[in-house]
Amino acid sequence: MDIESSRSGAHGEPDAAAWVTVEEWGGSSGSALSRTAVLTASASSLASNRFGSRWGRIGSRVLGAFVPEGFPGSVTPDYVPFQMWDTLQGLSTYIRAMLSTQALLGAIGVGEKSATVIGATFQWFLRDLTGMLGGILFAFYQGSNLDSNAKMWRLVADFMNDLGMLMDLLSPLFPSSLIIIMCLGSLSRSFTGVASGATRAALTQHFALANNAADISAKEGSQETLATMSGMGLGMLLAHVTRGHDLVVWVSFLSLTIFHMYANYKAVQSLSLSTLNYERTSILLQYFMEHGEGACIAFLRGFMKSILSCIVVTGTMQAN
Numbered sequence: 001m002d003i004e005s006s007r008s009g010a011h012g013e014p015d016a017a018a019w020v021t022v023e024e025w026g027g028s029s030g031s032a033l034s035r036t037a038v039l040t041a042s043a044s045s046l047a048s049n050r051f052g053s054r055w056g057r058i059g060s061r062v063l064g065a066f067v068p069e070g071f072p073g074s075v076t077p078d079y080v081p082f083q084m085w086d087t088l089q090g091l092s093t094y095i096r097a098m099l100s101t102q103a104l105l106g107a108i109g110v111g112e113k114s115a116t117v118i119g120a121t122f123q124w125f126l127r128d129l130t131g132m133l134g135g136i137l138f139a140f141y142q143g144s145n146l147d148s149n150a151k152m153w154r155l156v157a158d159f160m161n162d163l164g165m166l167m168d169l170l171s172p173l174f175p176s177s178l179i180i181i182m183c184l185g186s187l188s189r190s191f192t193g194v195a196s197g198a199t200r201a202a203l204t205q206h207f208a209l210a211n212n213a214a215d216i217s218a219k220e221g222s223q224e225t226l227a228t229m230s231g232m233g234l235g236m237l238l239a240h241v242t243r244g245h246d247l248v249v250w251v252s253f254l255s256l257t258i259f260h261m262y263a264n265y266k267a268v269q270s271l272s273l274s275t276l277n278y279e280r281t282s283i284l285l286q287y288f289m290e291h292g293e294g295a296c297i298a299f300l301r302g303f304m305k306s307i308l309s310c311i312v313v314t315g316t317m318q319a320n
Contacts, residue, residue: 066222074210078272082203083220085267087227092260093161094231098239099253100168104185107171107178123179131186138191139198146198151268154203157195158264162257164188169253206273 019042040047068074108120146153167185171178204213204220242248 066219066226068212068215068219070210070212074212075207075216076209076272078270079207081270082267083223085263085270087223089158089260089263089267090224090227091231092256092263094228095235095238096165096253096256096260098232098235099242099249100165102239103172104168104182107175123182126179127182127186130183131190134187134190135194139194143198146195146202150199150202150273151271153195154199154268155264157192157199158260160188160195161192162260164192203271
């Protein structure tokens, strides 16, 4: 906010023509500033002027609830394509979740007179317990590898989630093995929760250009909430339309699953990570061996960029 004033008159007394101007500017250190309003006041008048249309200001406010402050200058260029594909894959996940949950609830006897509350509760408890134990074991064995292989584990996480939903959808077809299928599905999704959460933290650090990892994480949560609500609504509609039509349910589920994996592949493909892991280092060394000195310079540049990124991330973590 800028303030500009003007005074005139003899012997230091304020003149009637004295005025004060207050300017409002929008933006942040990560993006270009733009003037949004001007307020001019004098002894006899008060005038205000806003720049931009009303709908444009409303759109900016709405957009600000879902993107980090200073967007797009405060994030890396690969943030937008990744978030676009990630939102689409999340939307397909929540639509399929309604179909798989409906099948699972039917398998444990919801809506049947012969089913008992205690039996359904025990089955659900055993399912959740298996998932919790599976998540602990997965974090113990693979937790240290998730940062350096974020792309691979993100694809693995979504594949395991698809496998868990498939187990839920299969559960009504094998009533004698219901408990085993339920537990396997929960175990599969437990890997998803650990791997997805850990890789998301690594990607958030990658996207943050203005020390705004917390803001990016918060806005990603808002985007996911919007996708969840949309997916739940569409999923309930799809579940109602396909109810009693098993073939349509399976065709819809498999079609959405194929799209889900494609969207995940495109999201991971759009990432341009600037750090070296074992696989990327091996690729660079192989390229160096095949192309000689010019590749050596490119390798050293990439290596130094990786070292600088690690120093910046470490300094940020220590400062926080």
